[in-house]
Amino acid sequence: MAVQIQVTFDAAHPPTLGAFWALALGYVEDAPPPGYATWDEALDAMGVPLDQRDTAYAVVDPDGVGPRLWFQKVPEAKTAKNRVHLDVNAAAGLPREERPAAVRARVAELEEAGATRVREQEENGAYWIVMLDPEGNEFCVQ
Template structure:
């Protein structure tokens, strides 16, 4: 039985490119290059029928370590809490006030990008900050 070497995380969304660019900023990812044979995304889009334009977008970790993120347009909006979410791990190895400060600094960086701070969970030792992305998908700063 072979092990899985690569995987991508797929987001259903209303505006694939906008959401992808948000996550590029959050994670330090880069947009995927346009499809083969096209110098720019706009060149590719012009070749697509209207209903297929802006239907998807992708981004990846420039180091090649993290998974590819794929964003696909769907007609329905978000209806319930995510069953899966991303944890943005900025406080690994930190505890107490030092951990809380690192998480709060990341929260302060993401709010101007359009993220929503839901609440701060802190018990004096461990901390987590649940947030929403620009389309209302839950994620945590951990």
């Protein structure tokens, strides 16, 4: 039996970080609960005050294949290197000689969305770029 997983991010501003990762991975905002047209409508019904509506955010793979990503608000800032990170595969299926250009193009899009390039790596025929998301979480584009 397959086990479903969710990847959880601690965040200063969950909706902003969630929107970045939705763009990076081709995900979409998780739908509101059944019976509600919007999240605001659902949160109104749940009695969630306006000033607490940025405490969590979720994005999902529109094809239902990848894990759900959950972003939860925490008071402390990120202070150390990630022990786990996500890789964005921008060059899947491309011939080796075409991969660096595809990776660089995707990196440029993610920089426009608020990511920061850290360094380029090439090792044993593999090429990737290490980046930071808008809140400083490390990830790679390969």
